[in-house]
Amino acid sequence: QVTVVESGGGLVQAGGSLTLSCAASVGRFSSYITGWFRQAPGKEREFVAGIRGRTGTTSYASSVQGRFTVSTDNAKNMAYLLMNSLKPEDTAVYYCALMYGSISSQSRDYLYWGQGTQVTVSS
Numbered sequence: 211q212v213t214v215v216e217s218g219g220g221l222v223q224a225g226g227s228l229t230l231s232c233a234a235s236v237g238r239f240s241s242y243i244t245g246w247f248r249q250a251p252g253k254e255r256e257f258v259a260g261i262r263g264r265t266g267t268t269s270y271a272s273s274v275q276g277r278f279t280v281s282t283d284n285a286k287n288m289a290y291l292l293m294n295s296l297k298p299e300d301t302a303v304y305y306c307a308l309m310y311g312s313i314s315s316q317s318r319d320y321l322y323w324g325q326g327t328q329v330t331v332s333s
Contacts, residue, residue, distance in 0.1 A: 212236050212322045216306045219327030226296050230327060232289040232306030240264045240284040243309045245320055246291045248302035248329075257315035258304070259291060269313045274300075296331045303328050 218230040232244065240263035249255040259280040260269045268280055279292040289306060304327055307320035314320070 212308070214306055214308060214322050214324035216304060216324040216327040219304060219329045221330045221332065222296055224296060224298055224331055224333050226331075227292070227294045228296065228329060229293070230291040230304055230306075230329070232291075232324060234287050234289070234306075234308060234322070236287065236308065236322070239282070239287040241310065243311065243313050243320075244280070244282060244289040245307045245309065245313070245315075245317075246280060246289075247305045247307060247317055248300075249305070249326075250299075250302040253302075255305070255317050257317070260313035260315070261289065262313055267313065269315070271315070293329070296329075298331045298333045301329060301331050 213235045215233045245260040246258040247255050261280045277295045282289045306324045308322040309320040
């Protein structure tokens with residue numbers, strides 16, 4: 211059974227930084243695409259960033275490009291989302307998800323999901 215667990219959320223002031231972690235209990239973690247999504251209250255879940263474990267290829271939503279960095283440590287079955295220059299509009303529950311193939315911004319393409327971690331950015 212595959213489990214995905216996010217951690218690292220919390221309360222941070224605008225302009226601050228936070229790093230989210232994602233631990234996955236899968237074999238061959240490098241074979242997966244890891245995606246980060248977020249969902250704010252009353253809004254739909256949206257794609258934030260994705261990374262192809264085997265090549266390190268990344269993709270970002272325009273709203274976070276240049277501020278967020280996604281990475282993986284395949285040996286540890288871990289993915290990370292470094293978030294800099296945080297804004298109040300980044301406040302959301304952040305989810306980590308896994309899929310095969312190419313990076314997708316569509317949540318329906320992802321097979322395995324974590325429970326999410328809350329990120330709150332105060333102004």
